[in-house]
Amino acid sequence: MNILIIEKDVLSRDLLKNSFLSEGWRVLTSSDGLEALQKIQKIKVDLVLLDPMISKLPSDTVCKEIRKITNVPLLIMSSRSREEDIIHALNIGADDYLIKPIRINEVLARIKALIRRIERFTKKSQKVICFNQKSLVINFETQEVQVEGKSVQLTSTEFKILHAFAQKPGKVFSRQDLSYIVQGYRFIGDGRTMDAHIKNLRKKLEKNPRTPKYIVTKTGAGYKFNCLVDQAPIIESSGLLAESS
Numbered sequence: 001m002n003i004l005i006i007e008k009d010v011l012s013r014d015l016l017k018n019s020f021l022s023e024g025w026r027v028l029t030s031s032d033g034l035e036a037l038q039k040i041q042k043i044k045v046d047l048v049l050l051d052p053m054i055s056k057l058p059s060d061t062v063c064k065e066i067r068k069i070t071n072v073p074l075l076i077m078s079s080r081s082r083e084e085d086i087i088h089a090l091n092i093g094a095d096d097y098l099i100k101p102i103r104i105n106e107v108l109a110r111i112k113a114l115i116r117r118i119e120r121f122t123k124k125s126q127k128v129i130c131f132n133q134k135s136l137v138i139n140f141e142t143q144e145v146q147v148e149g150k151s152v153q154l155t156s157t158e159f160k161i162l163h164a165f166a167q168k169p170g171k172v173f174s175r176q177d178l179s180y181i182v183q184g185y186r187f188i189g190d191g192r193t194m195d196a197h198i199k200n201l202r203k204k205l206e207k208n209p210r211t212p213k214y215i216v217t218k219t220g221a222g223y224k225f226n227c228l229v230d231q232a233p234i235i236e237s238s239g240l241l242a243e244s245s
């Protein structure tokens with residue numbers, strides 16, 4: 001696995017790098033946003049850790065540009081602990097948020113949980129499923145999604161949430177359920193971070209996110225995927241959404 005660390009502070013960067021190397025992971029490092037984007041364009045990266053306090057490019061720009069290139073897991077490491085900062089990071093494409101000073105054991109645990117989820121996800125998801133007469137098509141092998149025939153780009157976390165919904169249409173998922181499914185641990189707090197992921201997912205899937213037809217809120221309980229699976233919905237796929245035609 002290739003991990004890219006985007007961190008200005010040398011001590012923090014070296015601590016993370018050495019810890020990851022001891023786990024047998026390959027590590028790339030960068031101290032500025034411009035160099036980081038150049039590396040992502042040239043080298044396959046499986047996970048990105050980003051400290052917003054980087055040089056040359058604003059961290060918001062870096063996050064958005066990363067999302068244009070890849071949907072690999074993106075973890076933000078920041079000393080800013082306000083909930084507004086966490087929500088903002090999720091809104092611009094982050095999958096998780098670590099508050100500094102970081103505890104290396106926690107970082108390793110979160111990354112390993114993500115790896116386990118990705119491995120299970122990949123093994124179980126070699127299919128294409130169509131919903132609502134192909135108005136929504138999900139390719140679990142390539143992680144491609146089409147809405148009304150148009151491709152949409154989801155983050156890793158957004159796709160895992162959609163995957164959970166699509167596997168069990170009609171089931172109500174609590175915020176705790178979804179947090180455990182996508183991150184491997186249950187959230188601590190009022191659930192606004194998961195709400196932010198759902199909000200972003202709705203923006204990409206729904207014609208009118210304020211009156212959603214796919215992901216509906218069940219007050220006091222959580223969220224439900226309100227879709228009908230098409231007849232003969234599961235199609236073995238070699239990676240092309242067109243194969244569901």
